[in-house]
Amino acid sequence: MNENQEKTTHFGYKTVAENDKASMVADVFHSVAAKYDVMNDLMSFGIHRLWKRQTIASSGVRKGHRVLDLAGGTGDLTAKFSQLVGDTGQVVLGDINSSMLKVGREKLRNLGHVGNIEYVQMNAEALPFPDNSFDLITIAFGLRNVTDKDKALRSMYRILKPGGRLLVLEFSKPEQEILSKAYDFYSFNILPKMGQLVANDSESYQYLAESIRMHPDQETLKDMMEDAGFEQTSYQNLTGGIVALHRGFKY
């Protein structure tokens, strides 16, 4: 048995070789990229816009800041950050998936957001930037797809400027049992069917539901951020804990 076969990770509920996960996740997002925004609105009943709005409200971003929107996908956060940092600031929209990046770039250009946005295909575990180069890093609904989350958090910490902050917006664990059961029913019974109907792809949405369950809960993620070096870490539950916004600073 060689070393690669020993190292495994989860892909939804499946256990896969660590080296295979990135390409499997990539396949999922290549498949859903074209319908990503429509599906987001449908699946969350539009509430994902409020979750993202809360992220921007917690960002403390201002003119001249340099922002990395990691796993930025179709650029919802980038669009707002681009307006707030102005022409003296810069937003880097980063994603490991070329299809998502392509959709994001097209959408933002059509909306007239040009000039201060850079598009970079990157792996969150090895961010291609010098130390201390960003005032703010956000990763919205992306961390759970990363193979080695600890490595990714350390990489984010490295490129953050002292005084900068990381915001992680991610699905989490509902606070109430009854909400948790309703959410489970919705995720495993309705979501894949919705995916089949709209995007003709039920497997990707089955993976979405499974990957959410495999993602660390609020406290675990907070601990992971502290282990990576972040200080003053905290989180805010949104929609009863279905989603949590984690915040950490580098000093």
Add this chain to the structure above:
Amino acid sequence: MLANALLSLVERVVNHVLQLDNSLKDRLAAIADKQLLIEIRDWQQRILCVYSNEQIHLYSTEELSFDCMISADINTLLTLKNPAMLTQLIRQDKLDLQGDLNIAQGFSNAFAELDIDWPEHFSRYIGDAPAQQLWLSLQTLKTRGAQMKGKLEKTLTTLCQDELAVTIHPLELAEFKQQNRQLKSQVSQLEMRVNALLKSC
């Protein structure tokens, strides 16, 4: 999150207003990218207001990053439509202000001078003449509404004063005040006399 949901609606309305009055953008240009934090004490809410990239951005936030912060209760904030009130309210301790006063005044002035050419905007949908007619009708309606309101207030006052006798007439109040003042003056004189007598004993 509810506050941010409501603010997203307000933001849409405000940005729509920005499109209706072109001069508003010019007035806001001087305070572009400056962060105004408004703390509404009685609602325990902080609202961040930024004019950037020709758009107003409004967020409910816990952040204390700002160029100017004003803190007051909602009733005081509503009186800020008149920028001249700003310094007066600070003196009365009804309003706290930190940072650059010009930013708060900039926002206040910009919206106080709001002047939307409604007939021009209506004309895009229904043509010039009907737009002008509609605008005149709305103005007439507004004037009549104000007249009706005045009449209603008068009737209600008469009813309360003369018919139901639950309130007094302003003249009666003035007379009562006058008598009060006389009484106060007489009591003062009496007090002085008593004091003089006590000293002489």
